[in-house]
Amino acid sequence: MGEKAKGFFVTGDPLIYGADVSIIITLLGILVFLTYFKKWGWLWREWLTTVDHKKIGIMYLVSSLLMLFRGGVDALLMRMQLAMPNTHFLQSQHYNEIFTTHGTIMILFMAMPFMFALFNIVIPLQIGARDVAYPFLNAMSFWLFFFGALLFNLSFVIGGSPDAGWLSYPPLSELAGSPGPGQNFYIWGIQISGIGSLATGINFLVTILKMRAPGMKLMQMPLFTWSVLSSCITIIFAFPVLTVTLALLFVDRFFGAHIFTATGGGNPMMYVNLIWMWGHPEVYIVVLPAFGIYSEIVSTFSKKKIFGYKSMVFSMMIISVLGYFTWVHHFFTMGAGADVNTFFAITTMAIGIPTGVKIFNWLFTMFRGRISMTQPMLWTLAFIPCFLVGGATGVMLAAAPADYQYHNSYFLIAHFHQTLIGGVVFGYLAGLYYWWPKMFGFKLNDRIGKWAFWTWNIGFYVCFMPQYALGFMGMTRRVYTYGWDMGWAPYNMVSTAGAFLMGIGFVFQVWQILYSIKHGERDLTGDPWNGRTLEWSIPSPAPHYNFAHLPEVKSDDAWWDMKNHRYGAAVPNKMKEYAPIHMPKNSGIPFLMSACWFVAGFGLTFEWIGVGIAGLAGVGICLLARSFQRNTDYYIPVDEIKATESSLGRVV
Amino acid sequence: MIKPLLTVRLWKVAILAAGLLLLLSGCDRRYLIFNPSGPVAEKELHLIILSAVLCAVVVIPVLGLLIYIVYRYRDKPGNKAPYTPDWNDSKILEIVWWGVPIIIIGILGVYTAKTTYSLVKPPVEDVKPITIQVTSLDWKWLFQYPGQKIATVNYAEIPAGVPVQFHLTSDQMMNSFWVPELGGQEYTMPGMAMRLWLQADQPGTYYGSGANFTGKGFAHMKFKVVAKPQAEFNQWAKQVKKTAPALTEAKYEKLAEKGLAGKQTYSSYPEKLFTETIDRNGGKYMKPEMKHGGHDMSMMDHDNE
Amino acid sequence: MHSHENHGSAKTYILGFLFSLILTALPLWLVIQHVMNKALLTVAILLIAVLQLIIQFFFFMHIGEGEKPRYHVMALILGAVMVFTIVAGSIWIMTFNSQVH
């Protein structure tokens, strides 16, 4: 124990001491604020126990932006270390920790919650529902994510960060290669949030299949809804694989088993095989909703129906299923043989086909439209060339023998950052700008937004284009230092400059949000963009029951047709009587149960069995308590609905 | 027959791409992948160029189209371009953009398959190949020459113009063996003996590195591959045999400890060192399947003996 | 919920149970008696297992019921494809067919 206690707090690095101090100050600040303004009750009632999908969405959003900051700082630290050859800014160990946490955080604790934020905020509104299928489970998913992310980030100051790469290949991630608790933090942080992600996948799948507004057929759903459906299908098949893989790695580490070890007959390649069975579909999980966002935005701001709707739906469904059959392209170089490599090379290239089709459809949606250069549209237009080139380098990587030369080089790094930033991040940011007025009731400032847009974009190309060249020059990923001899220095310098430009872009966005809270253009209509789908038919921000009357849908682009009195669609339900609305009650169990998971995860990370068991017992008690709960819902009376609607300026 | 058929056919495409590559690289020697120094790297470069050209065929027109559309149909008072808010379907256009990518992927798929299968064979058939056994350690490379019975650390000498079959394994973490100018990489995996064919056409010194992260000292896992004319190579091997110390079990143990090492040369090594390393790390389970070819998808070839 | 009360009858449960017993005993007997060679035996008992799975799905779990469209059946079918991909794919990939000719 003494040994362990000594290594409990991470020591010896001024950067970390600085972080320690700032974490403590921030926490104290929050505590003082909440106590002084007597906000504890408010926090508990309005946020910690809420089952309202819109509030959960906002909590996801705030967490993901915080994680974007943390992951971004990691990136900048790495780029500073690599700007010049033979730099001594970071030690090898520290650098390894930083690229591990950068990757893990950006994918699992930034992209995923950002995506779930948009799911939560948009989907029920877009399909004309009052909530998701399982509001309680939805709150639980969020808190599981939150406590998982908290556990993972705790490793920064307690116990030491994981340092075996974002996918932690064994044998390096086994006990022999990484004896400290860092790797356990990785396992439990991801495991806990992963359960939440899986639940969200099931939740939104059922929501979309079962809770659409009366009359809305599958082939009349907005494309964002379709993209979420396809993403959820991929989630339910991919996330269980992650759960198993990490659990097995933990079994190896905790019980001394030999599943992925090099000794005792274990097979590390099996881990690589399994983790990519999740890892590859994962990139489609995050990019498919982005495709949906682009589809909505392109159509809205070209003032034109989306081109080739059926083709769009079909290609997303192909991607979501075919994405499951390409995982081996991440380890062509592990010698599975020419048969295996050829098969997976061709499936990988094939997935480029539906993706390419979507780009053409977006182009032809704009063709003969009227394109307004709003902020969401700018990010969408920036996405097309970026993703096009990223996709093309993806096809180049798919050619197995060519991959032997690109694998683990900076060419690969440049490729996936181009698809993940150019495809996913640009998409989510576009979505954020697009739906921001719906969430908060005001638009984000245009002028600062354009500064942010251009610094982000120029920064992106300056940062990542040189990395393609570095790949051709033989620079491999994850090296913490390099010499003058290879000629890598100038490109690295340029790349670092680009990374800092992107950082400045992020700062602009923070400023933009703060500025707009005060000065942003208020949205009183509920439909600031002249939208086409149902979320724009209700006030901004939406009342907590969303729709006073459930809309009746007669066509795709339902709201557009209602506004323009087409296909027999009337302005919705003006004449109808209000009826009491059935809503779920708030519950503290999701928060408490996830906190118990956190305790369990923390205990198991340090192999303090007692703490681990206590945490798991707490989880069990919460589950039973929920099972015994009976009055979990209530009705909003008509008077309250009337009052809310008239206060929002709607005719009663 | 030194140049395979593929080369000839791709030559024209390569010239087309040359302009692009010139812009990118200036044919600088520092761009290792554009300076193939052996048949394997050359084949891979051809595939890289082919795939780049095929992608460019789509990417460049689409970029042009994007700029045109965004400019022409921007929402500006007085824009006279046609506006058809409900036009959302065209069978012909859909066929074009499902069809073109399918054709392109078809072509690339065929060449990919061909190259993949050709790389598991020796680059040239009429020269007797040599074998070098490579073990990645934390954090250094051990090369054993079963033909010459000598061993080196962190550098390898090979005869130019002779195909070399590298047998790759790892005694610790998974790494990846990469000599970009000679050809693509292959993982070194504990318990497995991976085969990688490489060949240097000309004498020279080639940069090699580990490409898969192995922990603290990973960045320093670099090595040189020195190609010499056969006679000089033989001379070198003989010299090593005469003058260098022997690699004993004890010395190997020491070498295998985590840490960095400089260049080393040994006149001999424990005879079964390589196979024992593989077996110790689980290699014994791989053997029966290797002989089978193991195409059976059922579990039949996993029978208990 | 009350519209389709038809969650099987005693008869279907008993039939399902009997079938399952037979399909458990049969492969056990085949294996203990070594009735055929290993490869054939493997295929046979795997097929019997799949048969029992189908029996239980219909007789115990009533997958044919529920309101249309039967999304749960679609999910199960896609799930079966994925299960096959995971198991067969892993075995295929891990049957370390090193690049030796």
Place this chain on the structure above:
Amino acid sequence: MAQPAISMDAHQEHHHDTFKLLGFWIFLVTDCIIFACLFAVYAVLRTHTDGDLTGRELFEVKGFTAETLILLASSFTSGLASLAMQKGSKKHLLGWLTVTVLLGLSFVGLEITEFAKMASEGAAISTNAFLSSFFTLVGTHGLHVSFGLIWMTGVMVQIGRYGIDAHTKEKVTIVGLYWHFLDVVWIFIFTVVYLLGVM
């Protein structure tokens, strides 16, 4: 529930019932994927005994046959329980659920005995890759069964307290589905692990 339901909301209520079932089916599919991965690991590692005992020497036909029959019988009795529920007989419903839980308990008991015996023979989870994959696969199933037992007991207490109503009906249906599913998984453990093991 006390509020008088209006037609629109009654419509929604009806939906909520089928929601839960659909969601649970999808959950079962994800659980299938979990087991598929464990089976894949087992299939790859089953010969990796590192020189120790193989399945043929470790598995006892009597033991695993008994486990199989007990679990199968419990799946059958849980079916009879839901039949009793549809007939509205609280007594029979609780009776059959009790039988199911007892059978489940004896299954878990047998499995624990089997594991303990193997461990005492020097065949533990840390012995070699084959045993690691065996214990994780069969153990995960065992954990599922144990979890199901606690759950089923909880449902029984609720039936005792509230009788058969819409809530408890739904719970019995879902826990029954879960229980059948575990039997289906066991069919494959029986075949792939035990039968192929002793072959």
